[in-house]
Amino acid sequence: MHAEMIPTGPSWTLIFIRELRQPPHEVWAALTDPAELDQWAPFAAKSSLAVTGDTTLTMIDGDERQDLPATVRTAAAPSLLEYTWGEDVLRWELEPAGTGTRLTLRHTLSHPDTGAMVAAGWHLCLDVLQHLLDGEPVGVIRGKDALNHGWEELRASYERQFRR
Template identity: 70%
Template sequence: MTSFDPGPPGDATLTKADDGWTLIFIRQLDQPPEQVWTALTEPAELDRWAPFAAVAPLTAPGPTTLTMVDGDVRMDLPATVTVVDPPAVLEYTWGDDVLRWELTPAGGGTRLTLRHTLASAPGEPGLEAKVAAGWHLCLEVLNRLLNSDPVGVIRGRDAMNFGWEELRAAYAERL
C-alpha cells in the first residue's frame, strides 16, 4: 500500500430520523457523477474501497447480498436496493441500516452526499462516531481511487492502522 493519510474529520452531521439516526457525509469529488456512480454500483469497484463486497451490481431494485469483510472473516448481510436513479440517487438497505447516496454535479465534479440511517436498536454508545470514522476512511480511499492514486481497500481491523481511532475520537466530539 502506498502512503495514506486520511486527513482530518470532514463535513459530517448527525440528525434524528424516524427510525433512528442519520449520519450525513458530504464530499466534493473531482470526477463527474457518471464515474462516481460506477464506483458506487459495480462489484469490482466497490471491492476496491467499500466496507463490503457486493454479489451483483447495485443497478436495479431488488434483493441482494452485501458481504462485510474483515481480513479472512466474511459475513453476508441481506440488502435490498430500493432506489436507482442513475447517476443521481442510489439507496439500499444494509442489514437493518439504510444507505442513500446522492450525486450532484458541482464545480466540474460531483458533490457526494451519503446518508447512513442507523437502525434504532438499543445501540452501543458512540456507534455513530465509529460509523463516521469508518466511512471517513472509505470515502478517502474512494477519492484516491477515483483520482487514479489507489491505496487499496481499508476494512475491518485494518482501519486501526490508518487513523481510525483518532478519527473516531474526533467524530465523537463533533457529533
C-alpha cells in the first residue's frame, strides 16, 4: 500500500493506493452499498452511495453516533465515486489491474493536522475491506476499538512519514 499527503490549495489531500484482488464491480459494491459499508467503513450510510445526491453518513464509536451530512457528487460505476463527508471530500478511483483493482482514495481533509490519524483509520478500514472482499469478514473496526488493532502504532508511523 502507498500513502502520502500532498498540498491541494489551502487544504491537504491524503492519498492511499491499494491493490485489491477483486474486479472493480465487486469493489464498487463494497464502496456504495450501505450493508457492505457497514461491515468495513468508519461510518454507516443512510442510503446507497451509487446515486448522486444528499445523504447522511453516521460515525459510530461504541454507543455514540454522530450524523454528518454528505453529498454524492459523482457516481460513475465502477470507476469513480466522489462525495463529501462533513467538510471533507472523498474521491475513490477504481482501475482494472489484471484480474483485480487498483484502488486510489483521495481524502481531502478540512483539518490537515489530522492527516496521520485519518491515515491510520483508513489503513485499518482498507485491511478490513480486503478481508470482506476475500469472503473472510473480520468485523468492522471503528472508533476507540481501533486502539485494539494497532491504530496508535499506525498513526505514529504515518506521522513520521508525512513529516518528511
